[in-house]
Amino acid sequence: MDPDYDVIIVGGGGAGLAAAHEALETGARVLIVEAGEALGGSTRLSGGHIYAAGTSVQRAAGVEGDTPQAAFHYYMTLNQFRLEPAVARRLCEAAPGAIEWLIALGIEFRPEALHVGGVDGIRREHVPTGNGAAIVAMLDAAVAGRVDVALRTRVRDLLIEDGRVAGIRADGAEIRAHAVVITTGGFGANPELLARHYPDAATHGDWTWYIGAPHSQGDHLALGEAAGADVTGHNRGLVLATPGFRKELEVYLPSWLVYVNREGRRFVDETIEYNIMSGVLRDQTGGECFAVFDEAARASARPDPATLESIKLGLVGTSWTPEALEGFVRERKLMSAPSLEALARQAGIRWPALQTTVDTYNADCELGVDTRFGKVCDDFKPIATGPFYAARMRGAIVCFTSMGLRIDEEARVRDKADRPIAGLFAAGESAGGVLGDRIFGGGSSMANVLSYGRIAGRNAAKLRQVNAV
Numbered sequence: 348m349d350p351d352y353d354v355i356i357v358g359g360g361g362a363g364l365a366a367a368h369e370a371l372e373t374g375a376r377v378l379i380v381e382a383g384e385a386l387g388g389s390t391r392l393s394g395g396h397i398y399a400a401g402t403s404v405q406r407a408a409g410v411e412g413d414t415p416q417a418a419f420h421y422y423m424t425l426n427q428f429r430l431e432p433a434v435a436r437r438l439c440e441a442a443p444g445a446i447e448w449l450i451a452l453g454i455e456f457r458p459e460a461l462h463v464g465g466v467d468g469i470r471r472e473h474v475p476t477g478n479g480a481a482i483v484a485m486l487d488a489a490v491a492g493r494v495d496v497a498l499r500t501r502v503r504d505l506l507i508e509d510g511r512v513a514g515i516r517a518d519g520a521e522i523r524a525h526a527v528v529i530t531t532g533g534f535g536a537n538p539e540l541l542a543r544h545y546p547d548a549a550t551h552g553d554w555t556w557y558i559g560a561p562h563s564q565g566d567h568l569a570l571g572e573a574a575g576a577d578v579t580g581h582n583r584g585l586v587l588a589t590p591g592f593r594k595e596l597e598v599y600l601p602s603w604l605v606y607v608n609r610e611g612r613r614f615v616d617e618t619i620e621y622n623i624m625s626g627v628l629r630d631q632t633g634g635e636c637f638a639v640f641d642e643a644a645r646a647s648a649r650p651d652p653a654t655l656e657s658i659k660l661g662l663v664g665t666s667w668t669p670e671a672l673e674g675f676v677r678e679r680k681l682m683s684a685p686s687l688e689a690l691a692r693q694a695g696i697r698w699p700a701l702q703t704t705v706d707t708y709n710a711d712c713e714l715g716v717d718t719r720f721g722k723v724c725d726d727f728k729p730i731a732t733g734p735f736y737a738a739r740m741r742g743a744i745v746c747f748t749s750m751g752l753r754i755d756e757e758a759r760v761r762d763k764a765d766r767p768i769a770g771l772f773a774a775g776e777s778a779g780g781v782l783g784d785r786i787f788g789g790g791s792s793m794a795n796v797l798s799y800g801r802i803a804g805r806n807a808a809k810l811r812q813v814n815a816v
């Protein structure tokens with residue numbers, strides 16, 4: 348008996364829409380089942396930046412000779428080779444194709460907006476005009492009329508028959524398909540799963556907050572596990588450092604801040620990209636540090652010029668203005684003391700180690716050179732005039748989670764015996780093993796979402812031919 352659909356896609360965010368588009372292109376009959384009121388998920392809220400190497404946008408921007416192979420080597424090295432190479436390689440190879448595909452569908456990537464988002468020194472972070480919302484709107488329009496969509500329908504059960512996934516159960520009905528693609532996003536909005544599977548993010552209690560969509564409840568884990576899926580990526584995802592002043596997204600913090608750990612020592616170039624900072628901060632005692640500055644710095648505080656445009660567009664906020672900082676002192680969110688020693692006592696920073704660190708940093712400020720970590724900064728601010736301030740910093744803004752159903756390079760979900768589960772695919776945040784402990788840099792998640800979403804859709808659609816034989 349012919350099933351109801353060729354492909355059922357569970358979750359209509361970025362990965363689900365990419366999968367639907369590609370399955371439709373092969374002539375498949377596709378159903379998207381979406382828990383929310385509308386399609387889009389976290390993808391709709393996102394910056395939509397996409398990491399890719401070897402694109403026409405790069406060439407137009409004058410970045411010559413970049414290749415997926417170079418990105419693969421960078422990614423594997425960054426992760427100390429603790430990634431399945433075939434899965435990582437396929438991601439690097441598919442990401443430039445995803446950019447060209449979006450361009451062909453009408454998304455604009457201005458060459459001048461291309462920037463360096465990782466620690467590779469190469470402009471690979473592609474910025475779509477209109478951000479993630481534009482990508483969702485365009486994909487939604489591209490599949491409209493060709494796909495069935497069931498909104499406000501949260502899928503909690505797969506139909507499993509004769510060892511293969513044969514469809515879903517939703518709202519009491521059984522709907523059958525040759526293949527099911529799980530693209531329900533991550534579990535950032537589920538505090539219980541966050542505590543279990545991403546403890547480094549959950550450890551900060553009230554500080555921890557998730558910036559994504561409310562339906563990121565981690566349903567992929569239960570759905571996949573019921574089908575015998577292997578799960579991988581414990582404690583992986585992306586958190587951003589925050590002073591916890593407000594629940595407001597701030598991606599880039601001012602370069603003049605000086606971070607010290609509880610031992611009173613600097614431990615990092617404070618301007619290092621967030622793909623590195625999150626891990627370095629996690630490794631400090633208590634998973635935290637302190638941004639230390641003085642009254643002169645507070646009085647002249649301003650965000651970095653690079654973030655001004657995003658602040659103006661309302662995409663991110665800033666806490667780093669003289670008035671705001673004054674307010675945080677009053678609200679006791681920012682520690683303040685007349686002397687450095689009193690500040691160290693209040694914050695629990697080792698003294699006099701802090702004094703030694705500050706002496707070195709102040710000498711570096713005079714030289715205009717960070718002799719310890721090589722921070723490049725055109726706004727070095729010495730820590731010299733009281734009162735002194737310390738903002739506790741924690742990696743507590745959860746951007747996405749990466750623990751998911753282990754897939755192979757064809758986006759097939761693997762079982763615990765490392766065999767593909769017949770009829771089951773996953774992509775995006777629901778897929779495990781694609782994003783490592785260290786991500787490429789800005790745009791990594793969307794590269795995964797679109798690349799593996801497309802691969803999953805194409806391969807899921809092929810099963811109707813396989814099953815027909």
Ligand SMILES: Cc1cc2nc3c(=O)[nH]c(=O)nc-3n(C[C@H](O)[C@H](O)[C@H](O)COP(=O)(O)OP(=O)(O)OC[C@H]3O[C@@H](n4cnc5c(N)ncnc54)[C@H](O)[C@@H]3O)c2cc1C
Nearest residue numbers: 358360362382388389390393394396502532562775776793
């Ligand atoms: C503010 C913000 C900015 C970001 N900026 C970037 C960026 O610039 N670049 C980047 O790479 N990453 C960025 N990210 C992360 C990135 O956007 C996400 O990781 C990505 O969009 C996830 O896509 P997805 O398709 O896996 O999940 P989603 O887009 O969240 O889609 C999942 C869908 O599944 C639905 N769903 C969930 N459970 C069920 C169920 N049981 N049944 C049916 N439907 C279900 C959800 O409602 C949702 O629509 C950002 C995230 C946020 C929140």
